[in-house]
Amino acid sequence: MSGQMYLAYDYPLLSVFWSMLWFFLWIMWFILLFRIIADIFRDDTLGGWAKAGWLVFVIVLPFLGVLVYVIARGKNMGRREVAQAREQQAAFDSYIRDTAKGGDGRPSSVDELARLSEIRARGDITDEEFRKAKALVLSNAGPSEPAGAGTSHPVAEGTARDGSEAAR
Incomplete structure (x- = not known):
């Protein structure tokens, strides 16, 4: 040192x-x-x-x-x-x-809910049908189309309940 x-x-x-x-x-x-x-x-x-x-x-x-x-x-x-x-x-x-769009080509659940709300506002579906379709969309188990979009429902075919042509 x-x-x-x-x-x-x-x-x-x-x-x-x-x-x-x-x-x-x-x-x-x-x-x-x-x-x-x-x-x-x-x-x-x-x-x-x-x-x-x-x-x-x-x-x-x-x-x-x-x-x-x-x-x-x-x-x-x-x-x-x-x-x-x-x-x-x-x-x-x-x-x-x-x-945000969903990426897989399907519309997002927000778009589906907006479309359902618009259909209900026009009077094409009842509140009960709206609630069922909303539950399907939110559960993500349903189809990418609004409730009752099957062939048996008149909304999908463009007719109202009374058989007249629905306004599009």
Whole structure:
């Protein structure tokens, strides 16, 4: 133990701030490096050899490569990132829309209930028939058509109970 031992109070406060600044800049540089590498792969206008060249340049000469990339192509980095975010949002919205519709081509239970309510409001089915059809829709065991959509029920055939043509 012939070496001198330094304790925490031997490290001056300004040196702590200086070390923290360098550490912060080092982390920020790595974040910038990874964003540039992601941008290289994200850019559809670059060919394969151009992507490989930029990637080698950024990895082999990291400080110079990052600096040159930001100067040469930094203006469009944000645009490409926003375009990708919009594409992802559009895909997500489309997925949500398809999932909400039921995805399998059947109308959703909300659509079926709305259609049943409309049929009841027109007077084509009674409240009892509406309750039975609603129970079928909510139990998800019934067909994807409103209650009484079988061939024996006059509503399915487009006629009212009195035999006259139902208004459509």
